[in-house]
Amino acid sequence: MNMKASGKLQEILSKGEFAVTAECGPPRGANSEIVRKKGELLKGYVDAVNVTDNQTAIVRMSSIAACTHLLQMGLEPVMQMVTRDRNRIALQSDIMGAYSLGITNILCLSGDHQSFGSQPDALNVFDIDSMNLIRTVQTMREQGKDMSGFELKGPPAMFIGAAANPFADPFEYRVIRLAKKIDAGADFIQTQCIYNIDRFKEWIKMAREEGLTEKVHILGGVTPLKSAGMAKFMNNKVAGMDVPESLIKRIAGVPKEEAVKEGLKICQETIAQLREIKGVHGIHIMAIEWEEIVGEIVEEAGLLPRP
Amino acid sequence: MIVGEQKPISEIKEIIAPYKKILILGCGTCVKTCFAGGEDEVAVLASALRLACKKDGKEIEIEEFTVERQCEDEFIREGAPAISRNEGVLSLACGAGVQALARRFVKIPILPGVNTTFIGVLEKQGVFTEECSGCGDCMLAIFGGICPFTRCAKKLLNGPCGGSQNGKCEVNPETDCAWQLIIERLKILGQMDNLRAYVPPKNWQTGLSGGPRKLVREDHII
Ligand code: SF4
Ligand code: SF4
Numbered sequence: 001m002n003m004k005a006s007g008k009l010q011e012i013l014s015k016g017e018f019a020v021t022a023e024c025g026p027p028r029g030a031n032s033e034i035v036r037k038k039g040e041l042l043k044g045y046v047d048a049v050n051v052t053d054n055q056t057a058i059v060r061m062s063s064i065a066a067c068t069h070l071l072q073m074g075l076e077p078v079m080q081m082v083t084r085d086r087n088r089i090a091l092q093s094d095i096m097g098a099y100s101l102g103i104t105n106i107l108c109l110s111g112d113h114q115s116f117g118s119q120p121d122a123l124n125v126f127d128i129d130s131m132n133l134i135r136t137v138q139t140m141r142e143q144g145k146d147m148s149g150f151e152l153k154g155p156p157a158m159f160i161g162a163a164a165n166p167f168a169d170p171f172e173y174r175v176i177r178l179a180k181k182i183d184a185g186a187d188f189i190q191t192q193c194i195y196n197i198d199r200f201k202e203w204i205k206m207a208r209e210e211g212l213t214e215k216v217h218i219l220g221g222v223t224p225l226k227s228a229g230m231a232k233f234m235n236n237k238v239a240g241m242d243v244p245e246s247l248i249k250r251i252a253g254v255p256k257e258e259a260v261k262e263g264l265k266i267c268q269e270t271i272a273q274l275r276e277i278k279g280v281h282g283i284h285i286m287a288i289e290w291e292e293i294v295g296e297i298v299e300e301a302g303l304l305p306r307p
Numbered sequence: 308m309i310v311g312e313q314k315p316i317s318e319i320k321e322i323i324a325p326y327k328k329i330l331i332l333g334c335g336t337c338v339k340t341c342f343a344g345g346e347d348e349v350a351v352l353a354s355a356l357r358l359a360c361k362k363d364g365k366e367i368e369i370e371e372f373t374v375e376r377q378c379e380d381e382f383i384r385e386g387a388p389a390i391s392r393n394e395g396v397l398s399l400a401c402g403a404g405v406q407a408l409a410r411r412f413v414k415i416p417i418l419p420g421v422n423t424t425f426i427g428v429l430e431k432q433g434v435f436t437e438e439c440s441g442c443g444d445c446m447l448a449i450f451g452g453i454c455p456f457t458r459c460a461k462k463l464l465n466g467p468c469g470g471s472q473n474g475k476c477e478v479n480p481e482t483d484c485a486w487q488l489i490i491e492r493l494k495i496l497g498q499m500d501n502l503r504a505y506v507p508p509k510n511w512q513t514g515l516s517g518g519p520r521k522l523v524r525e526d527h528i529i
Contacts (some may be wrong), residue, residue, distance in 0.1 A: 110468075126463075128508040129462070129464050135507075166470030168467065170487055170490055170491075180465060192469055240471070
């Protein structure tokens, strides 16, 4: 990892400290106050804030703009970028634009298919895939060149993230794919929400055996469950999500008004386990539209103060 | 083959509404095989339209004819007399057939009666699946004979997305995940190394994004 990008997230990870990031979804509108409010809730509790890019294919304020609002508040953003909506020309242009605004972290994704979103009649792009995007950002940083080989004036030097889903199929291919993403240039990996910790352990063990955890920083994804209904929904309706039956039962087993508390308890247990697993370098908290809980989770986990 | 599906009769009725004398022209090649526009479909559609128009109190004369291939002049010629004596032609060929007719008979409206959908295969009786999008630079050799540009909903080149579960695509649980199929096939072929190799961005210039394509075979030009 020969890196020139220098943000807090990179610094913490390269020092071998345990990182904490959280997710922030931009609003369905142009009100920057909403972004700032979410930013306020996260400030001081996380090392970086991951800003989604039209997540679940629902049109929202652009990730670049929302990242910029957070930057102005002194928060460090991780800009998500999906290949669903932009071709390689637009992607490269936005990477340079984002870096020029001070955004130094990127998370490269393919993106949720538009058929899941609010405008399923849209044309998708998928000119390149997430692997190609990772390589593109790396080439910009390491060689100072765009995809055509043109030498850029002031190449962007982003700290590069990628996603991994240990719970998707085919399982044995998931580690090969992780290795490919690392080879392509990923510096850190954000995983899908972890509920099935056994499967996660199996996956990371395979990654360790291949020496991959030495080459990349893995952030385990966590999302607190609020109810048995949510747990079931995540398991059945969200692509690539694995919530074990025992967890669903556990949440269903407590009185309704206790469900949130139980969900947070499960979340703390997961975080505690993740901290023990060799090769896990941090957590990424995805409390969707529930940013106010992030501070509590981090505090309760004993991960404060942040460096 | 080219796979297509006949348009709903309500839409066809609207399309032919301005005409009193039309020819339904079938094609005996691809669209015949997928039951969209062969001789049999021409006959069934003609009867249905006659009946529907009668019910609506609309006078219409419908002639039927089917040529072997609507995308080739040599075969179109056989239909010329019938085409010329009608006010309009409802073509049950694929989009290429419709345009081939339109090119040949500029003064007669050529109307589409079929929605051309894809290049595919007959998976089993009555079931057709899309297999190729004619990208102009076939890479099936490295993907175990399964095309991710066409059969993966995200055109992924470097492995399955995070939504692939139990062999099915996240976009449609009825559809196999192309990448699951690719991985299984490469395993059988002993070519798992292909999965580890980075596949660079595709050059789409050979595809439709370079504009409509033309193939010239000098050796066959007379
Ligand atoms: S790689 Fe191109 S030519 Fe080959 S099957 Fe796929 S779309 Fe068709
Ligand atoms: S589930 Fe498979 S076929 Fe569907 S988009 Fe993902 S990788 Fe492609």
